[in-house]
Amino acid sequence: MSKIGKIDTIVTGRKPILKMVDSIPDIFKGKSATGANRSTIIDVNELLNYEVRGLVSDSILRNPNHPEATDWTNKLLSEAYGRPLLDTNDLTCFTDMCYTTANKKHMYAANYWCVFAFMMDDYMDQIVMDDAGKQQICEWQQKYRTGKSDGKLGLDRLLVRTLELNRQYLSPDQYDRHVREVCEWMGTYLTVNPTKYNADHQMLTYEQFWIQRGKDNAGGLVFLFTELSVGLDPIEHGLTTDPIWISFNTAAAKQSILVNDVYSVKSEVPIGQAKYNYQYLIMWHEGCSAQEAVDHIVSEIHFQWELVLDFGEQLKEYGIPALSAYVDEAVHEVKGNHFWSTICRRYSWDPKYSHYINTGE
Numbered sequence: 001m002s003k004i005g006k007i008d009t010i011v012t013g014r015k016p017i018l019k020m021v022d023s024i025p026d027i028f029k030g031k032s033a034t035g036a037n038r039s040t041i042i043d044v045n046e047l048l049n050y051e052v053r054g055l056v057s058d059s060i061l062r063n064p065n066h067p068e069a070t071d072w073t074n075k076l077l078s079e080a081y082g083r084p085l086l087d088t089n090d091l092t093c094f095t096d097m098c099y100t101t102a103n104k105k106h107m108y109a110a111n112y113w114c115v116f117a118f119m120m121d122d123y124m125d126q127i128v129m130d131d132a133g134k135q136q137i138c139e140w141q142q143k144y145r146t147g148k149s150d151g152k153l154g155l156d157r158l159l160v161r162t163l164e165l166n167r168q169y170l171s172p173d174q175y176d177r178h179v180r181e182v183c184e185w186m187g188t189y190l191t192v193n194p195t196k197y198n199a200d201h202q203m204l205t206y207e208q209f210w211i212q213r214g215k216d217n218a219g220g221l222v223f224l225f226t227e228l229s230v231g232l233d234p235i236e237h238g239l240t241t242d243p244i245w246i247s248f249n250t251a252a253a254k255q256s257i258l259v260n261d262v263y264s265v266k267s268e269v270p271i272g273q274a275k276y277n278y279q280y281l282i283m284w285h286e287g288c289s290a291q292e293a294v295d296h297i298v299s300e301i302h303f304q305w306e307l308v309l310d311f312g313e314q315l316k317e318y319g320i321p322a323l324s325a326y327v328d329e330a331v332h333e334v335k336g337n338h339f340w341s342t343i344c345r346r347y348s349w350d351p352k353y354s355h356y357i358n359t360g361e
Helices: 046-047 069-081 093-098 105-123 131-145 152-167 172-187 191-196 206-216 219-230 243-270 277-284 290-316 321-346
Strands: 346-348 355-359
Touching: 046 243, 046 277, 046 321, 069 093, 069 105, 069 152, 093 105, 093 321, 105 131, 105 152, 105 219, 131 152, 131 172, 131 191, 152 172, 172 191, 172 206, 172 219, 206 277, 219 243, 219 321, 219 355, 243 277, 243 290, 243 321, 277 290
Parallel strands: none
Antiparallel strands: 346 355
């Protein structure tokens, strides 16, 4: 029998959940790091041996309006890095499965940023957080604030171009939110990397973990392009501070984080990143196996899905057509991310090429 108790999955009269930390299961709340059940260091290789049980994704088709999307990605990568590069793991598939817009310019802008974000995310993972590394993160933040860079990396060219596109197609408020959230996301690497490579094995509490994941997951940025996909500018309807709006997006982002974690950890173990992972955290605190931890996360995924649908229905009751379209598109994005995670989370980073390579798994 599992060492982990059951979580309450009943969603009735749900109060707003404004932060990811607010939806931590009661059985995990208030546990201190020193109270962990593990007395010895966990072998992270345990995370290579588990099944994802009780979780089935819908089959999501690629957006049929943009058959040339992968060619867009290959061209933008080749232009940025100055040599022919191919999207060998089909990162474009993420954009294709998450957005339904028929507007080619909007889809191109969303795809461009998503490719930049994948590349930037893995690039920052390689930065050692000494004084020079911290300075480098701050420099990237400044580049993003200004939309300018005199750097020579392919990432520099990707950054300048994606901000040009975002400035062109996002509203002033959306652009401002986008830049602020990207800079915050970049800033989390100042604290995330020491956690990933923590030689002393000091594990976070559940609260600390979800406060951090609430900042570093970039979900708000993904859903900002959902706004673009359906032509919704939330500020026009006073939504940016609306508690139900915030709760819906928070629930959707957390559901996607949990799904990504159960499918991506096996690619993280070989490159030393498995300790900053929900499965590992549960194994540490609860003294359980990787399989028990994953089984629990699956139950949380189902719970988060109920929250997504519940808050989405509450938003539809506002009677705003563009908002209702956003809810449907965001639900599609969550499903698209889930399906993409099941088929495309088999890549690794090759610093020699500053690009993803197929692991052949």
